[in-house]
Amino acid sequence: MNKMGIPDKHRAAFLVNFKSALEMGYTETPVPKGDQVLIRVKGAGICHSDVHVWEGIWYKGGSPRKLPHIQSHEISGTVVSTGESVPERLKPGDHVLVYPWQWLEDDRYTAAGLTNVPDRPVVPGINIDGGFQEYFLVSHYRYLIDATGIEDLPALAPLSCGGLTTYRAVKKLDGKLQPDDYVAVVGLGGLGSYALQYLRLLFPQVNIIGADIREDSIEFADGICKMDGYINSSSENVNKIIMETTKGHGFRGVIDLVGKGTLSTYSRALSKEGIYVMVGLMGTAVQESLSPFFTVSMEKTITGSYVGTLSEQYEVVELARKGLINYRKPVSARMRIEDASSGIQNLEDGRALGRQVVVF
Ligand SMILES: [Zn+2]
Structure with missing residues (x-):
């Protein structure tokens, strides 16, 4: 001493x-x-x-x-x-x-x-x-x-990692969102509960939809920041559920905090001019598919966001x-x-x- x-x-x-x-x-x-x-x-x-x-x-x-x-x-x-x-x-x-x-x-x-x-x-x-x-x-x-x-x-x-990473990712949507657009947070729980709060704070004009494969994660995040809807990603017909939840519009923005088997599903659900922010690194070994035709013809943006x-x-x-x-x-x-x-x-x-x- x-x-x-x-x-x-x-x-x-x-x-x-x-x-x-x-x-x-x-x-x-x-x-x-x-x-x-x-x-x-x-x-x-x-x-x-x-x-x-x-x-x-x-x-x-x-x-x-x-x-x-x-x-x-x-x-x-x-x-x-x-x-x-x-x-x-x-x-x-x-x-x-x-x-x-x-x-x-x-x-x-x-x-x-x-x-x-x-x-x-x-x-x-x-x-x-x-x-x-x-x-x-x-x-x-x-x-x-x-x-x-x-x-x-x-x-x-x-807040130096979980709360920071989600903040930068959500800010990537700045200037891209119109009233009544739908935005998805894929992966709830800890990271998701920060992302939902930033979306609500920065973009009060949009509908926020959470997605996760676990019901308890959906409940946990919803208890911290009320969502406008949610999707259980493990459901069969998840593409159909997404279109019903977004009234046929798809997502103008997606914050993907998982990155494992999610890019294929949720990039497909992106609307025209939609922006997809990849954050999760979990699935580096997973094969994902991205449609060149729809990405180009609908002018979708796929971007990464790091810490x-x-x-x-x-x-x-x-x-x-x-x-x-x-x-x-x-x-x-x-x-x-x-x-x-x-x-x-x-x-x-x-x-x-x-x-x-x-x-x-
Ligand atoms: Zn970290």
Whole structure:
């Protein structure tokens, strides 16, 4: 313990062997230098990407770089100490959210504000150590978003991935929607419950239709943000149900948070000038079909949306601070660090409804 009450070592959950339970242990508490900031972690969210890291399927691609590894890229906390180059406005005790989509060096994308697609990404919890530990060293103060006025700091953590990714995806529809258009959110539960809220807030003129294969996910999301209709994607005749639900119009916009067997069905349901935003990465091995004829002749747009920019991260936190979105309800489970493994397992088995957060 040093004179500021910071322990020399602190507890962390380590991924030692892929697909095995995380192991509790101790790691050294670093002293921040230069632009760095040490934070006391309050919330560390569990995301579907954590399942991929835990399984080791991204290991060859460098995520994680080495084992043992500390997971979680959704981190909120309070400032403990700062390096000598950090501006004085950041003080011990400040509430912060960590923007996880960091980069090693500036490039033409980050210079243009596209911080979500840097040439050399560095992501805590994915390729370097993340938030399943009591203290976390942030490499640069520019990645910290002020969370003053946010009551529930642990529940804020998922806004750095789940709540950010859905925000950028929904904003892709800006300028494309007319009154009474139909917009679908495919994949409800945690991510879907953020997406529904952003749609309702930004596009009050449209009808929002949710789609999922699980009735409990539909109910969960509807309890957070009332939908205008919903579709159980596992129904037979799902194409017919879509046309009935949209009164024959189809969707002007689709936010696809699944990406597994959904592109074929829901891109077909897109209306003229419709825009399809692909977000979910789950089904990379699944064959999907896209009709060249209808995509061209109906001028459909198929686009990808990846996490969100640093600017968008500020916007999302502001929406939570002003109470314009409910950031607490999508969090369906809070757990101790010792139970982080079972949280990952819940996601892998498809048992989690909303977002799960490790709370310190
Ligand atoms: Zn994530």
